[in-house]
Amino acid sequence: EPEVTQTPSHQVTQMGQEVILRCVPISNHLYFYWYRQILGQKVEFLVSFYNNEISEKSEIFDDQFSVERPDGSNFTLKIRSTKLEDSAMYFCASGDATDTQYFGPGTRLTVL
């Protein structure tokens, strides 16, 4: 069964450093999403992406964040200058036209 994959599973970085979180969505999906979940808290929407552009973003998704689909398979989330409060699980999801989203296993980002 096709699934969303994410790498790395755990990323440790120093405050102020740039990180890129990678996702490989399900191959025939056209809608892509990033979410984050701070430890012990609820899942929060960051951004949705369709047709090679951002279709929706939340207040969390400020100028420090960017997304890219550099090729036909990867979908990346970049944080330019990480802050301590960026420490969280970051989930990628992909979906088809039915609104159902399929989540990846997540990347745990730890900012020191």
Added chain:
Amino acid sequence: GESVGLHLPTLSVQEGDNSIINCAYSNSASDYFIWYKQESGKGPQFIIDIRSNMDKRQGQRVTVLLNKTVKHLSLQIAATQPGDSAVYFCAETDYGQNFVFGPGTRLSVLP
């Protein structure tokens, strides 16, 4: 690993009993609702969804009920099994945008 921070509401049920998990949503314009299951250390897993033009939808051992009047969503799990132990949370969206997730309820299945 174990979560720390906010304490989630916890529902404890005996194995074999039915479980009912509730969720209140906020946006009256939301037209699509989803229930997710999240096991420790894993990403959310889709369980069942319902559109706003329906009141009830059934899946395998699960039923979702939607009450738009009071903006309430519930997930019923029949014959709860140990493998059902997880955090369950609802999500709402209006036309595929603005996904908002609830805080979650921890379901604990007792032997």
